[in-house]
Amino acid sequence: MSNAFIALGTNIEPREEHFNQAIESLKTYSSIHIVQMSSIYETKPVGYTEQADFLNMVVQVQTDFTPFELLDICQQIEQQLGRKRTIRFGPRSIDLDVLLFNNNTIDTETLTIPHPRMHERAFVLIPLQEIEPNLKFKGASLKEWLNQLSKKDVEDVRIYKKAQR
Numbered sequence: 001m002s003n004a005f006i007a008l009g010t011n012i013e014p015r016e017e018h019f020n021q022a023i024e025s026l027k028t029y030s031s032i033h034i035v036q037m038s039s040i041y042e043t044k045p046v047g048y049t050e051q052a053d054f055l056n057m058v059v060q061v062q063t064d065f066t067p068f069e070l071l072d073i074c075q076q077i078e079q080q081l082g083r084k085r086t087i088r089f090g091p092r093s094i095d096l097d098v099l100l101f102n103n104n105t106i107d108t109e110t111l112t113i114p115h116p117r118m119h120e121r122a123f124v125l126i127p128l129q130e131i132e133p134n135l136k137f138k139g140a141s142l143k144e145w146l147n148q149l150s151k152k153d154v155e156d157v158r159i160y161k162k163a164q165r
């Protein structure tokens with residue numbers, strides 16, 4: 001069994017429903033077990049700022065799939081939920097990014113692990129820190145990566161719905 005973290009993002013309504021459907025779709029695979037889910041955070045758009053606020057969260061899964069198979073499943077779920085690719089970093093009904101897969105480093109045309117932009121995204125690091133506070137990647141802890149970000153980036157990530165534990 002491998003251990004992986006997947007980041008979810010949405011900024012098209014019904015946002016929470018998109019998360020619910022994506023998680024239900026992940027659960028339909030007998031080779032994917034959801035181990036932990038973060039709270040849901042409401043976050044200011046990063047990159048392309050003229051768009052609605054996002055909901056973001058991170059889930060930890062155990063899986064028998066390869067990283068490439070897991071990426072493929074994430075992309076199938078995006079398609080099912082009507083993801084359209086128009087503006088880069090623009091609005092989306094759902095985005096599922098594979099953040100980490102065991103301690104693997106992968107650098108191919110279609111898949112990069114660790115996710116190439118995760119270390120600069122408070123909307124990823126904060127939910128990840130909630131469920132796996134001691135995690136390290138690319139030689140630094142989540143706290144160290146977060147300390148590199150601006151105060152505003154961190155403040156722009158707010159709890160929207162606390163996880164039930």
Ligand SMILES: Nc1ncnc2c1ncn2[C@@H]1O[C@H](COP(=O)(O)OP(=O)(O)OP(=O)(O)O)[C@@H](O)[C@H]1O
Pocket residue numbers: 071085088089090095096097098099109110111112113114115116117
């Ligand atoms: N770790 C990864 N997780 C998801 N997609 C990845 C990863 N590494 C590379 N990719 C590639 O990135 C491509 C673009 O992904 P996508 O359209 O979701 O980008 P985006 O959501 O607009 O931006 P970002 O990748 O910064 O979140 C995908 O087709 C996929 O092949």
Ligand SMILES: Nc1nc2c(c(=O)[nH]1)N=C(CO)CN2
Pocket residue numbers: 008009010043044045046047048054056089090095123
């Ligand atoms: N707050 C926030 N901003 C973003 C997000 C996201 O998920 N949340 N995703 C992006 C492209 O992947 C671009 N900008």
